[in-house]
Amino acid sequence: MYILALDQGTTSSRAIVFDSLGNIISVAQKEFPQIFPKPGWVEHNPWDIWNSQKEVMIEAVYKSGIPLKEISAIGVTNQRETTIVWDRETGEPIYNAIVWQCRRTADYCEKLKKEGLSELIKEKTGLVIDAYFSGPKIKWILDNIPNARRKAEEGKLLFGTVDTWLIWNLTGGKVHVTDYSNASRTMLFNLKTLDWDDELLEIMNIPRVMMPKVLPSSYVYGTCHIIDNFEIPISGDAGDQQAALFGQCGFEEGIVKNTYGTGCFILLNAGKNIKYSSQGLITTIAYGLGDEIYYALEGSVFIAGAVIQWLRDNLGIIKNSSESEILAKSVDDNGGVFFVPAFVGLGAPHWDMFARGLIIGITRGTQKEHIIRAALEAIAYQTQDVLELMSEETGIKIRELRVDGGASANNFLMQFQSDISNIRVIRPLITETTSLGAAFLAGLGVGLWESTGELKHLWREEKVFEPCLSEEKRGELLKKWKEAVRRAKNWE
Numbered sequence: 276m277y278i279l280a281l282d283q284g285t286t287s288s289r290a291i292v293f294d295s296l297g298n299i300i301s302v303a304q305k306e307f308p309q310i311f312p313k314p315g316w317v318e319h320n321p322w323d324i325w326n327s328q329k330e331v332m333i334e335a336v337y338k339s340g341i342p343l344k345e346i347s348a349i350g351v352t353n354q355r356e357t358t359i360v361w362d363r364e365t366g367e368p369i370y371n372a373i374v375w376q377c378r379r380t381a382d383y384c385e386k387l388k389k390e391g392l393s394e395l396i397k398e399k400t401g402l403v404i405d406a407y408f409s410g411p412k413i414k415w416i417l418d419n420i421p422n423a424r425r426k427a428e429e430g431k432l433l434f435g436t437v438d439t440w441l442i443w444n445l446t447g448g449k450v451h452v453t454d455y456s457n458a459s460r461t462m463l464f465n466l467k468t469l470d471w472d473d474e475l476l477e478i479m480n481i482p483r484v485m486m487p488k489v490l491p492s493s494y495v496y497g498t499c500h501i502i503d504n505f506e507i508p509i510s511g512d513a514g515d516q517q518a519a520l521f522g523q524c525g526f527e528e529g530i531v532k533n534t535y536g537t538g539c540f541i542l543l544n545a546g547k548n549i550k551y552s553s554q555g556l557i558t559t560i561a562y563g564l565g566d567e568i569y570y571a572l573e574g575s576v577f578i579a580g581a582v583i584q585w586l587r588d589n590l591g592i593i594k595n596s597s598e599s600e601i602l603a604k605s606v607d608d609n610g611g612v613f614f615v616p617a618f619v620g621l622g623a624p625h626w627d628m629f630a631r632g633l634i635i636g637i638t639r640g641t642q643k644e645h646i647i648r649a650a651l652e653a654i655a656y657q658t659q660d661v662l663e664l665m666s667e668e669t670g671i672k673i674r675e676l677r678v679d680g681g682a683s684a685n686n687f688l689m690q691f692q693s694d695i696s697n698i699r700v701i702r703p704l705i706t707e708t709t710s711l712g713a714a715f716l717a718g719l720g721v722g723l724w725e726s727t728g729e730l731k732h733l734w735r736e737e738k739v740f741e742p743c744l745s746e747e748k749r750g751e752l753l754k755k756w757k758e759a760v761r762r763a764k765n766w767e
Contacts (some may be wrong), residue, residue, distance in 0.1 A: 276283075276294075276295055276297075276343055276345055276347040276699050276723055277292055277293065277294055277300065277337050277339070277341055277346050278292070278293050278346070278347055278348055278349075278350060278714040279291075279292055279332065279335065279336060279346050279348070279349045279350070279507070279528070279714075279725065280292075280293060280349075280351075280352065280511075280570070280710040280711070280713040280714040280717070281332055281350070281351050281352070281441065281713070282352050282353075282518075282707075282709050282713065283327055283328050283351070283352070283353045283354060283437050283438075284354055284439060284515065284536065284537070284709075285306050285357075285374065285375070285376070285536070285537040286306055286307070286309065286452075286537060286584075287305060287306040287307065287327070288304070288305055288307065288324065288327040288328040288330075288399065288544060288628065288656070288712065289302065289303070289304040289331060289333045289707075289712070290302070290303050290304075290331040290334070290335035290336075291707060291710040291711075292333060292335050292336065292338075292339040292341065292346070293710075293711065293714045295590060295718070295723060295724075296729075296733060297705060297714070297715075297733035297734075298358065298705075299520045299705065299707065300339045300341065300734045301335050301336075301338040301339035301340075302335060302338075302707075303330075303331035303334035303338060304331060305327045305330060305331050306327075307319065307320075307323040307324065307327045308323060309374075310371060311394065311668070313379075313593055313711045315376045315377070315378040315379065315381075315474050315494060315619060316377050316379050317373075317374040317377040317619070318371035318372060318373060318374060318377065319357070319371060319372040320371055320372070321359050321361070321368040321371065321372050321440060322368070323363060324359075324372060324440065324441075325438060325440065325441065326443050327588060327735070328441060329501060331334065332501070332502070333501070333502055335362045336341045336502055337570040343502060343503060343505040343507070344505070345629075346507055347507075347508075347717075347718065347723050348458075348507065348508045348509070348510040348511065348717040348718060348720060348721045348722050349445070349446075349507050349508070349509045349510070349516075349664050349717060350443075350509075350510070350511030350512070350710075350711060350713030350714050350715075350717030350724070351438050351440070351441055351509065351511065351512045351649075351719075352511075352512075352513055352514070352515050352518035352709050352710065352712065352713035352718050353436065353437035353438040353441065353443060353457070353514060353515055354374070354375060354437055354455075354461050354481075354515060355356065355375060355436060355437075355457060355460045355514035355515060355516065356375035356407055356408055356409050356412075356436065356441050356461070357365075357373065357374045357375050357436060357437050358372065358373045358412035358413055358416070358436065359372045359373050359410075359434070359435050359436070359437065359439075360408045360413065360416045360417075360420075360423070360432055360433070360434050360678055361433055361435075361440070361443075361487070362425075362426075362431060362432060362433075363430070363431050363432060363433050366430065366443070366444070366448050367419050369416070369423055369432065370416050370423075371420075372422050372437070372440075372597050372673075373412040373415065373416070375407055376407075376537075376538075376577060377406065377619075377620045378619055378620060378628055379406065379415060380406040380411035380412060380415050381405075381406045381415065381620075381628040381629070382568045382713040383411050383415070384404050384405055384406050384411055384628065385628075387404050387411075388404050390585050392404065392478065395474075396462060396475065396745045397551065398551075399465045399467075399472050399474075399475060400457065400459070400461075400462055400463070400464060400465065400466060400468070400472070400475070400565070401466050401549065401551065401557055401558025401559055401570075402460075402462050402557050402558070402559075403487070403557060403626050404462070405626055405628065406620075406628055407422070407575065407577075407622070408460060408461060408462035409434075409460060409461040409462065410461050410462035410463045410475065410479050410481065411462070411479065413434050413461075413463075413479070413481050413485070414479045414480060414481060415484070416654075417480070417481065424480075427481075427482045427484070428482050428484075430482075430484045431440055432485055433451055433485055433487070433703065434468075434481075434485040434486060434487070434513075435451070435487055436453060436457045436460065436461070438453055438454065438457050438512050438513075438514070438635055438752065439451065439452065439457070439487045440451045441496065442496055442509060442512065444476075445497075445499040445501060445509055446496075446497040446498065446509070447500070448671050449497060450496055450497035450509075451487045451488065451537065452464030452487050452488045452489070452496050452512075453488075453489055453490075453512070453667040454489065454490055454491065454492040454494075454512040454513055454514075454562075454563065455469065455489045455491065455492060455515045455560040455562070455563040455568060456492055456512075456513045456514045456517040456518075456559070456560050456561065456562055456563070457488060457512070457513070458471075458487075458489045458560070458700060459559045459560040459561065460514060462475065462530075463476060463479070463481065463486070464489070465636075466558065466560065466570075467549070469488050469568065470489070471489070473575070474572060474739035479696065481689075485641060490512075490560075490562035491564060491565060492511065492512055492513045492517070492562040492563050492564065492687070492716050493510065493511055493562075493563075493564055493565075493716040493717070493719045494512075494523075494720055495508050495509070495510045495649075495720055496509045496510065496512065497509055508717075508720070508721055509717075510716070510718075510719075510720030510721050511713050511714070511715070511716030511717030511718070511719075511720055512713075512716070513562055513712060513713060513716055515534070515536075515540075515709045516534055516540035516542055516573065516709075516711070517542070517559070517560070517561050517562055517571070518708075518709045518710075518712030518713045518716070519532060519540070519542075519679055519680070519708045519709040519712055520532050520542045520544065520561055520562075520571065520713030521561075521562055521712035521715055522679070522707075522709060522710070522711035522713075522714075522715060523677045523679065523703065523708050523712075523734065524727070524730055524731050524733075525542070525544050525561075525677065526544070526569075526727045526730075526731070526736040527544060528542060528544050528545060528546035529543065529669075529671050530543070530544045530600075530677065531543045531544075531662070531665065531673055531675075531676055531677065532676070532677040532678070532679065532708075532719075533658055533676055533677075533678050533680075533762070534678075534679050534683075534708070534709065535577065535579050535580055535678065535679070535681065535682035535683045535687050536579065536580055536679040536681060536682070536709075537578075537580055537581045537584075537660050537689070538575060538576050538577045538578060538579050538580075538581065538622070538678040539576035539579035539633060539654060539657060539661075539662045540573065540574075540575055540576070541573065541574045541576070541623075541658060541662065541665070542559075542561065542571045542572070542643060543571060543572045543573075543665050543669065543671070543673075543676070544561060544569065545558070545561075545569075545570045545571050545572050545669075546569065546570065546717065547567065547568065547569060547570070548570065549570055550570065550572060550587045550669070552572060552664075552668050553668070554623065554624055554664055554667075554668060555571060555574075555623050555624030555625065555626055555664065556572045556574050556623055556664060556665065556668060557572070557573050557574075557575070557623070558570060558572060558573075558659070559571050559572075559573050560592040562716070564727075565718070570677065572665060572669065573623070574622070574623035574624065574660075574661030574662075574665065575622040575623050576622050576623065576654075576657040576661065577617075577618075577620065577622045577657065578616040578617070578618050579654045579657070579682060580596075580620070580654075580680070580681055580682045581616075582616040582618075582654065583596050583599050583650065584736045585594070585616075586599065586646075586650055588646065592643045592646070592763065593679075594646065596681070596682075596685075597684075597685075599650070599651060599685065600651075600687045600688070601734070602643070602644045602647045602648070602684060603644065603647050603648040603651050603687045604687050605644050606642070606644045606645055606648055608648075609636075609645055609649045609652060610636070610638075610640065610641055610642070610645035610648075611636040611638065611645075612634065612635070612636040612637060612639075612641055612645045612646060612648075612649040613635050613636050613649055613652075613653070613755055613756055613759040614632075614634050614646065614650045614652070614653045614759075614761050615630075615632060615633040615634075615635075615653060615760055615762075615763040616632050616647040616653050617630040617631050617632050617633065617763050617764075618631070618632045621760070621764070623660075623661050623664070623765065624660055624661060624664045625660075625695070625760065627764045628767075629764075629765050629766060629767040630763045630764045630766055630767075631763060631766040631767060632763070633759060633762060633763040634646065634649070634761075635759050635762065636649075636755075642663070644686070651677065651685065651687060651691065652691055652695075654682065654688060654692075655688060655691045655692040655695050655696070656695060656753070658676075658692060659695050659696045659753070660760075662676070662696055662698070672697055673698055674699065675698055675699040675700070675701055676696065676698055676699070676700050676701065677701050677703065678692070678700055678701065678702050678706075679702075679703065679706045679707070679708040679709070680706065680708075680709070683702055683706050684710070685708065686738075686740075689702060689738075689740045690740050692740070693740040693741060693742045693743075694742050694743060694744035694749065695744065695749060695752065695753065696742070696745075697742045697746075697749065698742065699739055699740065699741060700739070700740040701736055701738075701739050701740075702736070702737050702738045702739075702740075703734060703735060703737055704735040704736065704737040705735075706737075710753075713718050715730050725760065749758070
């Protein structure tokens with residue numbers, strides 16, 4: 276039997292068919308447009324999200340050559356925090372999706388902080404107040420789109436993160452749900468009651484009637500009949516980073532994974548008890564299995580792979596992402612250049628919405644190769660900032676980092692990550708762990724696999740990177756990196 280995983284990301288939609296051993300049978304992927312109405316604003320057309328996902332879903336199934344009756348279930352994973360509001364009757368979005376990267380609500384978030392709500396929101400949701408999360412985005416739509424608030428109060432509008440939007444469309448508008456992992460990214464969900472928090476909804480003036488039902492990450496939500504009217508259960512749902520932790524078989528407390536995608540997202544399995552951070556990590560729900568909830572500490576780096584995309588699309592100094600590795604290796608070091616890619620502010624552990632990108636240390640001798648190398652190194656430095664804090668706050672000595680995502684294929688970056696963090700970096704055989712996690716959750720939901728123990732046997736290493744940088748050189752590089760970050764902060 277097989278599982279179809281739908282992986283709806285920030286810049287593309289992907290669909291992968293897996294077999295019962297976790298092997299990839301077929302893949303389809305399609306990029307879709309990014310919309311930048313103003314500096315710091317990022318949007319997607321919700322129909323681009325849905326149509327691209329639907330197209331690759333059908334393509335992956337047909338490419339696999341597998342009879343539809345052998346596809347046991349569909350698992351969904353998604354870019355998190357991205358906010359869509361649509362009409363309950365027509366299914367028509369009332370505004371573009373406001374993407375997780377969008378900073379338009381930064382001033383409102385500052386207002387919440389000044390009102391002294393940081394501790395209340397952290398205690399209830401595990402999150403810091405930041406424009407990253409969905410709640411302020413919903414409020415912005417209701418405040419700025421004509422008649423939106425009135426319609427929302429009348430029960431005519433629905434809110435969803437991207438998983439909710441996909442499941443709504445996959446089921447023909449019959450099912451309005453999300454899972455615990457996605458709900459925990461909204462700044463509106465109470466980690467203790469496992470429900471939408473009325474006080475926070477009131478603070479942001481968001482009608483509860485808009486909110487989806489919250490269910491476990493492995494659960495039969497409904498059926499999809501998009502492909503030749505054949506009914507396939509939808510039985511897995513998790514935000515992309517939590518799905519990646521699940522796909523890395525990070526089922527035990529203390530396991531850490533980093534996904535190198537558009538951003539970098541470092542998650543540490545914190546077990547079944549809520550653990551709060553005092554220094555900028557966020558507490559989130561990793562996944563829900565039946566009645567059991569598993570928590571994670573997370574550090575979110577907003578710009579990782581996107582910096583390579585920027586070198587390609589905005590500066591034109593590389594033709595494709597893989598070229599960055601070759602050019603970075605062609606110079607002995609970064610030539611004294613440090614690159615802080617704070618294009619949309621800084622995430623963990625700094626949480627500075629007003630930081631902006633900085634390239635420093637440029638001399639007459641600086642070549643494009645130094646800038647490319649510095650951009651790749653910046654991804655590793657940002658990850659190290661989070662790992663250092665995780666270790667400090669939990670008392671856990673992190674000895675290995677499980678990696679996945681597109682940029683994890685870059686051997687230069689993975690070796691530099693190992694060197695600068697002084698830990699083993701392990702790349703699995705299947706790096707599409709976000710999709711694999713969605714498939715695992717869906718398979719558990721329909722009984723294709725009986726337990727997480729069974730899944731552990733399916734995870735295999737592909738390459739291990741060992742640190743080989745002197746402690747003196749490591750300390751010198753980290754000191755300069757921290758100084759570069761200090762100079763990039765609070766620019767706007």
